[in-house]
Each structure stands twice: as structure tokens, then as C-alpha cells.
Amino acid sequence: MVAAESQPIDDSDRQTQLLRGALDMCLLALLAREPAHGYELVRRMETAGFGAISYGTIYPLLTRMRRLGLVAHEQQASPTGPPRKVYALTGSGRTHLDAWQKQWNHFADTVGAVLDPLDHRPTRS
Numbered sequence: 001m002v003a004a005e006s007q008p009i010d011d012s013d014r015q016t017q018l019l020r021g022a023l024d025m026c027l028l029a030l031l032a033r034e035p036a037h038g039y040e041l042v043r044r045m046e047t048a049g050f051g052a053i054s055y056g057t058i059y060p061l062l063t064r065m066r067r068l069g070l071v072a073h074e075q076q077a078s079p080t081g082p083p084r085k086v087y088a089l090t091g092s093g094r095t096h097l098d099a100w101q102k103q104w105n106h107f108a109d110t111v112g113a114v115l116d117p118l119d120h121r122p123t124r125s
Helices: 011-033 038-050 055-067 091-115
Strands: 071-078 081-089
Touching: 011 038, 011 055, 011 081, 011 091, 038 055, 038 081, 055 071, 081 091
Parallel strands: none
Antiparallel strands: 071 081
16 A cells, blocks of 8 residues: 655635535525525624625625525615625525435435544554
């Protein structure tokens, strides 16, 4: 067996990869709780502990989910500027969220089962 070359672990890259796989589902879950505009969704993601997520990530994703029929939007007056789009989950979005949540739970349980028995014994070098 050939040992892999040791490279530093970049927690930021790992977090980005994990988030990329779950961002759609998390946004749908937030919208299932309460409709929101993009700025509010960014704030909710930060409050939930995901760290800073850019508007350049959220808005294209909302546009894609709207095209797929997972969310709908309506214009609402803003107290401080132009009208803003407020997004809400559609029936199809709820169906997808439920399916993705089941899939995510199964995946997380599987990963947890693989990681759980680790007793953190020293590894071979």
C-alpha cells in the first residue's frame, strides 16, 4: 500500500463542499418555515451557523428553483427602497423537500454509522 502524500486539511474547502450538497435543501427548509426575500435568507443561513454565504450564491439558486417550480415569488413593497421579491415554497417544493430530507437523513445515518465505531487509534504512517 502506498501512503498518500500528507497535505494540510482545509476546513473551509470541506465546509464549502458539504454546503454545496445541502444548500438547496436548506433554503427550501427555511422557506417552508416562512417566506422570505434573498437578503433575509442570507441572514437566516448565517444565523443557522453556515457562516457568510454570498448573495451571488443565493440569488442564482433561487432563480433556478423558481424555474423548476420549487419556489414562487411575489413583489412586495419595501419600506426602504424598491419592491423586493419574496419567495415561498410551492407544493412541488414541499414534495422535493420531503424527499430530500429523507435522502439526507439516510445519508447522514450511513456516514454516522461508518464514523461511529472509530476509536481514534493512531494511524499507520
